[in-house]
Amino acid sequence: MSHLPILSTPWAMRATAAYRIATWGPGRLGCLAVSHVVSSRGLRTPARGQRTSGQPRSQAALIVKPDSVARTSPELAQPTLTPNIIQDPTSCTTVPTKDSKTPVRTPNHEHADRIFRKPAFFIKSATTLKQINNLTAPEVVFLGRSNVGKSSLINALVNRNGLVKTSSKPGHTSLMNFFGLAPVPPHSSVLTLVDMPGYGFRSRREWGKFILSYLSERNQLCGAYMLIDSKVGELKSSDHHMIELLTKHQIPFQVVLTKADKAKGTDSVVEKLTAELNQKSAYFVQPIIPVSARKKLGLTALRLTVLMTCNLSPSAI
Numbered sequence: 001m002s003h004l005p006i007l008s009t010p011w012a013m014r015a016t017a018a019y020r021i022a023t024w025g026p027g028r029l030g031c032l033a034v035s036h037v038v039s040s041r042g043l044r045t046p047a048r049g050q051r052t053s054g055q056p057r058s059q060a061a062l063i064v065k066p067d068s069v070a071r072t073s074p075e076l077a078q079p080t081l082t083p084n085i086i087q088d089p090t091s092c093t094t095v096p097t098k099d100s101k102t103p104v105r106t107p108n109h110e111h112a113d114r115i116f117r118k119p120a121f122f123i124k125s126a127t128t129l130k131q132i133n134n135l136t137a138p139e140v141v142f143l144g145r146s147n148v149g150k151s152s153l154i155n156a157l158v159n160r161n162g163l164v165k166t167s168s169k170p171g172h173t174s175l176m177n178f179f180g181l182a183p184v185p186p187h188s189s190v191l192t193l194v195d196m197p198g199y200g201f202r203s204r205r206e207w208g209k210f211i212l213s214y215l216s217e218r219n220q221l222c223g224a225y226m227l228i229d230s231k232v233g234e235l236k237s238s239d240h241h242m243i244e245l246l247t248k249h250q251i252p253f254q255v256v257l258t259k260a261d262k263a264k265g266t267d268s269v270v271e272k273l274t275a276e277l278n279q280k281s282a283y284f285v286q287p288i289i290p291v292s293a294r295k296k297l298g299l300t301a302l303r304l305t306v307l308m309t310c311n312l313s314p315s316a317i
């Protein structure tokens with residue numbers, strides 16, 4: 001367990017975060033939405049697996065890295081998983097260079113790729129939580145600034161160019177879109193992937209309210225993937241606000257460096273961001289994963305961590 005400095009009371013932290021969200025691009029929320037978020041949630045156990053609601057909030061929960069996201073958790077410490085996640089150059093975190101050795105693929109990598117070859121399908125767009133009540137599969141959400149590559153990454157993960165619409169124009173995705181993976185669509189979905197509208201430049205204020213209620217109340221949500229453009233290579237203020245929001249709602253999140261084909265080297269960026277995020281949030285989960293949707297790099301590593309985040313054993317599906 002690692003401890004973060006206690007900055008203030010949980011209530012003050014929540015109020016501060018709520019104020020910041022109220023002034024942030026995708027939200028620019030009215031006071032009503034903010035006070036709803038501040039007062040409505042109980043502590044949920046962030047998880048590899050579904051979170052539960054209704055447990056009391058405690059300050060301890062805000063300052064202690066939860067076991068389920070600590071890097072020392074037995075699950076991540078499994079020798080068959082962790083070293084390969086971190087070291088396998090093609091299928092995992094590192095974008096391979098010309099000098100890379102032939103990657104070693106473990107059965108877990110094979111399983112992860114196999115699961116993501118199951119038919120992927122569009123379920124629905126939503127603007128209220130009620131519209132997604134019937135979606136019960138474990139869920140992960142892809143978040144990030146406009147144009148960072150969220151929609152392209154989902155297409156690449158499920159091997160379906162065109163499943164999610166992409167555009168070079170920022171602000172293209174304008175609703176929360178839900179996608180399923182299932183042996184026999186649309187039944188028995190094993191996993192739900194959520195594509196968010198981008199925040200920051202060209203985002204729209206009306207997205208904020210639903211996104212806030214989604215993050216604060218959605219029990220199916222197992223974790224978030226926060227995308228950073230590897231060419232940008234740093235957290236912008238809107239990313240900081242999102243991290244505060246994820247932390248406030250105790251949602252474990254992992255960072256994905258997108259468009260790695262365009263960046264010269266991602267190692268130093270990974271190192272710098274890892275140190276910064278470890279300081280900033282107890283809900284940050286390592287490792288940071290560089291990917292390229294265009295060159296299909298790093299995708300297997302991401303698939304495997306998505307399955308782990310959702311507590312879906314790759315070999316059991």
Ligand SMILES: Nc1nc2c(ncn2[C@@H]2O[C@H](COP(=O)(O)OP(=O)(O)OP(=O)(O)O)[C@@H](O)[C@H]2O)c(=O)[nH]1
Nearest residue numbers: 147148149150151152167168171172173198293294
């Ligand atoms: N070079 C490169 N370009 C990429 C990659 N992934 C996405 N892009 C490009 O980045 C642009 C934005 O991609 P999207 O997937 O639409 O980004 P988004 O985050 O969904 O954008 P919004 O929905 O507007 O928030 C498009 O022109 C993509 O072709 C990548 O891996 N490499």
Ligand SMILES: [Mg+2]
Nearest residue numbers: 150151172173
């Ligand atoms: Mg998009």
